[in-house]
Amino acid sequence: MDFKDSPEEATFREEVRAWLTDNVPAAEELDGLDYNDRAKLWQKKKYDAGWACIRWPEEHGGRGANAIEQVIWNQEESKFDTPDSIFAIGHGMCAPTMMTWATEEQNKRYLPKLASGEEVWCQLFSEPAGGSDLAALRTRAEKDGDDWVINGQKIWTSGAHYSDYGVLVVRSDPTAPKHQGLTYFFVDMKSPGIEIKPIKQISGGANFNEVYFTDVRIPDAQRLGAVGQGWQVSLTTLMNERASIGGGGGGCNFNSVFDLATKVNLNDQPAINDKGVRAQLATWYAQESGLKYTGYRSMTALSRGEIPGPENSIGKLVGAPKQQDMASFALDLMEASGAIWDSELSEAAGMFQLTYMASPGLRIAGGTDEVMANIIAERVLGLPQDIRVDKGVPFNEIPTSNS
Amino acid sequence: MNFEFSEEQDLLREQALGFLTDNCPPSVVRKILEGDESFDADLWQNVVEMGWTATVIPEAYEGLGLSYLELSVIAEELGRALAPLPFSSSVYLATEALMRAGSETQKQEYLPKLAAGSSIGCFAFSEGGGQTTAKSLQCSVSGGKLRGTKLPVADGDIADFAVVIASADRGDGASAYLVDLSGAGVNRETVKTIDPSRSHARITFDGADAELLGEEGQGWTLLENVFNRAAVLFAWEQVGGADTALNMAKEYALGRFAFGRPIASFQAIKHKLANIYVKNTLARSNCYFGAWAISTEAPELPIAAATARVSAIQAYYFASKENVQTHGGMGFTWEFDCQFPYRRSKLLATNIGSEATWQDKLISAVEADRAA
Structure with a gap:
């Protein structure tokens, strides 16, 4: 048992590190560029040197690398101060769906531009009436000649306002049972009839959008999978939620709360001397450590050419509530000042307050805590699915929420 | 990797x-x-x-x-x-x-x-009440004779010899001794515990022969070293037991029907079992790190041991109590086996320093690491 790379992995890591050292954009290179342009500049640079989307086949703009090489790349890149990515959904979810379901011509047209960052993609799945129960979505698709006409509303679409394309699942047959009446497309986000409205969040930010479709026309050639096969295609997208092995995370963590506890006083002593504070911090340390070494176990499986076990599925269910609880604890440590959210007056420029306000979203986005627990119960432990009262019922006869 | x-x-x-x-x-x-x-x-x-x-x-x-x-x-x-x-x-x-x-x-x-297993040893450090420390030790040795009471001593009633931690007037405040438990001046009796499947004793020493183990005044340091290694091995036992509790709960939930369906199909039960799995997985991964640290004599051992111990205590307690809960009334009966992990989880949790003690050690190890 050790933490060492194999000789091939070590060589690859060296190569990655050397390239990153020489090529990560300097501050002056990014001067005057906005958030998206910085991300695009960095992505293009990687693409031109063959370091973009390295697991993709070369003909689609990748490098044909294996899974452990991807992990090594992620680890090394995260050690550098690089522009934040705006491509996670496009690269991690849309592209694998295209590779599985699109034609070769389509993949040749779209994937290289996705890899290079020239085109940004988003995912149009959730709806006001279909969140955790995604297949309850109602946006309609009706065939009209060689096109489909789309009407309805999507919600929680990250990056819709700067995306060039989106993957879209819609209801093509309301008389079929829920999962059988869906069809999947990719759509040009600049199509007439698409209207995008940002959603202001409780944290003050606006990372998500509502996307309204009014008589939007999509050519049938942009359908992925058969008519009525949309749920199956959606599963390809959902199963490719980016593997988080080796990745870092923003917000507060053990180190930042520990540092805070050494700075603020409790009973006229640094708070870190308090037994209760120490007990709570130790529990979080053990959770972070458990996640870290769970990741190492998954990496080992990849390194041996095996598929990682189910243990990596716990990451989000542990990480998201931990962020919220740690932020809450940090605010308590500051006593009355914990309520101040000001970049100058607050400790760590208000990072703890921001985490407090942003973490409720972490527990919901990409599968709520409850959905993640269901996934572990059903896929890892093999427990039965919940009994569904809408099973086999035509979609238009299923009871709906109060509106 | x-x-x-x-x-x-x-x-x-x-x-x-x-x-x-x-x-x-x-x-x-x-x-x-x-x-x-x-x-x-x-x-x-x-x-x-x-x-x-x-x-x-x-x-x-x-x-x-x-x-x-x-x-x-x-x-x-x-x-x-x-x-x-x-x-x-x-x-x-x-x-x-x-x-x-x-x-x-x-x-x-x-x-x-x-x-060869022909001799069984035990480790006598606790002196009853709350936390035993080098300062609180009452057992002492004078002229090679040990006096005082140890309570409880795991396996103290069946062991052939004991490693006894007694007070010292130098060094770290304690010395370790080897004591033949069949010798004169040793009185021992089995004590009742929450887990009678693992025996514990009260041992009273009244002038028993005691042979110094290690240096005088280095007994507490030895205890810490031994506990750091034992903590990892205890933690492995704890995750093994926690897995048993999870499997018991899962099998029962799949076979027990209520309201016309297996109770394993109710989200209240599914989420409970998923949460057990999560805690067990975190503890297991920390045990891997602990195993690596003891097997390589790594300087990270104090932090690795405390991390494995804290998460294994939490995981086993949670798994064993929620296993009883999943079984409902049957889990509370003497006839069912749910009591075994529930008893054992708390016994192992208290044996070599409790959760709070090890949480404190964990943060002390972090502080030592920062200071270095």
Whole structure:
């Protein structure tokens, strides 16, 4: 048992590190560029040197690398101060769906531009009436000649306002049972009839959008999978939620709360001397450590050419509530000042307050805590699915929420 | 990255699991829990014959000279089976203390017998009430004679000898001694505990012969060193037991029907079991790090041991109590086996320092690391 790379992995890591050292954009290179342009500049640079989307086949703009090489790349890149990515959904979810379901011509047209960052993609799945129960979505698709006409509303679409394309699942047959009446497309986000409205969040930010479709026309050639096969295609997208092995995370963590506890006083002593504070911090340390070494176990499986076990599925269910609880604890440590959210007056420029306000979203986005627990119960432990009262019922006869 | 057990170690796990499935089913745990015996002597003999007690003892002392990774594998399986054996006392604690601090003569005298299982050791440090510290120690040695009371001592009623931590007027405030428990001036009695499948005793020393183990005034340092290693092995037993609790709960939930459906299909039960799985997985991954740290004598051992211990205590407690809960009223009956992990989880949690003690140690280790 050790933490060492194999000789091939070590060589690859060296190569990655050397390239990153020489090529990560300097501050002056990014001067005057906005958030998206910085991300695009960095992505293009990687693409031109063959370091973009390295697991993709070369003909689609990748490098044909294996899974452990991807992990090594992620680890090394995260050690550098690089522009934040705006491509996670496009690269991690849309592209694998295209590779599985699109034609070769389509993949040749779209994937290289996705890899290079020239085109940004988003995912149009959730709806006001279909969140955790995604297949309850109602946006309609009706065939009209060689096109489909789309009407309805999507919600929680990250990056819709700067995306060039989106993957879209819609209801093509309301008389079929829920999962059988869906069809999947990719759509040009600049199509007439698409209207995008940002959603202001409780944290003050606006990372998500509502996307309204009014008589939007999509050519049938942009359908992925058969008519009525949309749920199956959606599963390809959902199963490719980016593997988080080796990745870092923003917000507060053990180190930042520990540092805070050494700075603020409790009973006229640094708070870190308090037994209760120490007990709570130790529990979080053990959770972070458990996640870290769970990741190492998954990496080992990849390194041996095996598929990682189910243990990596716990990451989000542990990480998201931990962020919220740690932020809450940090605010308590500051006593009355914990309520101040000001970049100058607050400790760590208000990072703890921001985490407090942003973490409720972490527990919901990409599968709520409850959905993640269901996934572990059903896929890892093999427990039965919940009994569904809408099973086999035509979609238009299923009871709906109060509106 | 090679953060996994080897094929040979996995083979050992299969053998251990197979052996204990056949030879240590819940009925064996129940027999000790309900009967007058303090441990299962036949099972002990079998375990000894497979060489488990000799695992990490060097070949020079008639051991197998294997690593702590092999011992980790065995610990997890013993924990999974809730084996009613003095294994932790004799192997993780007494053997460890002798290997760390014994003189050549002491090693030659004790280690071959420990390896062969013909001698069982125990580790006597607690003196009743709350936390025992070097400062609080009342047991003391004068002129080679030990006086005072240790309570509770795991396996103290069946062990042949004890490593006893007594107060010292120098160094770290404590010294360690070897004491023959069949000798004069030793009075011991079994005490009732929450887990009678693992025996505990009160030992009163009234002028018993005590032989210094290690240097005078270095006893507490030895205890900390031994506990850091034992914490990882205890943690493996705890995750093994926590897995047993999870499997018991899962099997019952799949087979128990209410409102016309298996209770395993209710989200209240599914989420409960998922949360057990999450805690068990975190603890297991921390145990991997702990196993790596003891097997390589890594400087990270104090933090790795505390991390494994804290998460394993939390995981086993949670799994064992929610296993009872999943079984409903049946889980509260004497007839059902849910009581075994529930008892064992708290016994192991208190044996070598509680959750709070190890949480404090964890943060102290972080502070030491920052200061370095």
